[in-house]
Amino acid sequence: MTRSLLSSRVFLGSVVVLALAALVPFLGRVVPFIAVPYALGVLTSAYYFGVFAMSWDLLFGYAGEVNFGPTFLIGLGAYAAALINNILHWPILPCVIAAAVAALAGGLMLALPALRLRGPYFGLVTLVAVLLLQDVIVVFAHWTGGEIGMTVPDVLSISADTNYWIALAFLVVSAAIIYGYARSSLGLILQAAGQDPVEAAALGFNVAKHKLAAFSLSAIMSGVAGAMLIFYLGSASVDVVVDLAIAVQVIIAAVLGGRRTILGSVIGAVFLILAGQVLLPLGQLSTFVVALIALLVILFFPDGLLGQFLHVGERE
Numbered sequence: 001m002t003r004s005l006l007s008s009r010v011f012l013g014s015v016v017v018l019a020l021a022a023l024v025p026f027l028g029r030v031v032p033f034i035a036v037p038y039a040l041g042v043l044t045s046a047y048y049f050g051v052f053a054m055s056w057d058l059l060f061g062y063a064g065e066v067n068f069g070p071t072f073l074i075g076l077g078a079y080a081a082a083l084i085n086n087i088l089h090w091p092i093l094p095c096v097i098a099a100a101v102a103a104l105a106g107g108l109m110l111a112l113p114a115l116r117l118r119g120p121y122f123g124l125v126t127l128v129a130v131l132l133l134q135d136v137i138v139v140f141a142h143w144t145g146g147e148i149g150m151t152v153p154d155v156l157s158i159s160a161d162t163n164y165w166i167a168l169a170f171l172v173v174s175a176a177i178i179y180g181y182a183r184s185s186l187g188l189i190l191q192a193a194g195q196d197p198v199e200a201a202a203l204g205f206n207v208a209k210h211k212l213a214a215f216s217l218s219a220i221m222s223g224v225a226g227a228m229l230i231f232y233l234g235s236a237s238v239d240v241v242v243d244l245a246i247a248v249q250v251i252i253a254a255v256l257g258g259r260r261t262i263l264g265s266v267i268g269a270v271f272l273i274l275a276g277q278v279l280l281p282l283g284q285l286s287t288f289v290v291a292l293i294a295l296l297v298i299l300f301f302p303d304g305l306l307g308q309f310l311h312v313g314e315r316e
Contacts, residue, residue, distance in 0.1 A: 040164040046273035047167040051174045051225040053253040053265035055218040061260035063214045064194025069126035070250045075242035077103040077223025082236040085152045096227045103223020111215040149237025179262045258304025
């Protein structure tokens with residue numbers, strides 16, 4: 001009964017937040033002094049980062065595997081789509097599908113040997129993979145644009161409203177897929193495998209297979225989100241989709257929102273992006289303030305923002 005109540009609270013809360021998000025494009029008619037196009041641009045980027053964070057939380061929160069290099073999968077998808085769009089001139093949709101395939105293939109090549117490792121070694125492998133991808137992008141700068149980046153001929157839309165609706169719809173679909181998987185019987189098995197792989201194996205579950213399935217889903221969603229982001233921005237660059245600083249933001253967003261909540265990752269991502277924009281007048285100090293806020297939340301609310309909300313509801 002309690003779990004059912006909490007699930008309904010999450011669902012109702014999600015519906016309310018989604019309704020508020022749908023009203024953002026119309027704020028200009030009610031509050032004229034709000035720079036709606038600017039707000040839409042900030043939130044559009046935040047929604048893609050929300051998908052990054054959800055994908056990471058599926059692997060960490062449920063499978064118990066710490067991926068220090070989520071931008072390896074994001075970067076594979078983004079650059080695969082950008083290269084195909086530039087060289088082969090494919091339309092956006094086939095490029096996004098190719099991005100999913102590239103991220104899945106690269107993810108499997110990384111996960112198959114890495115998941116055999118124990119302790120922190122899996123995380124170290126994913127971290128090294130990001131550094132290798134950065135080197136590859138720089139070495140093949142003739143095609144990738146190197147550190148400067150590369151533009152893409154096609155973009156999703158030149159309309160801020162249209163880009164916003166695309167990002168919001170993509171976020172909702174991604175959340176439904178990832179959250180549905182996490183709450184299914186497969187997700188419960190994955191959670192058991194992440195918490196105690198020995199006991200899960202003793203019960204007859206194939207731990208490696210379930211973790212590989214979660215990694216595959218995480219790779220696909222990360223790759224597609226990376227491709228969608230670069231078709232929104234109009235360019236792909238290391239600073240935006242591969243850099244370790246982006247990986248840290250993704251990880252902090254997921255932990256800040258609440259481990260093993262999936263939807264909390266969206267809250268964390270939106271919070272980080274919005275806080276960074278609000279504190280932008282502080283200059284370099286803004287990064288420090290955002291990091292300090294995130295640190296305090298993680299220290300005093302280790303279950304994250306959504307996790308704390310759920311625990312309050314459980315006590316009630």
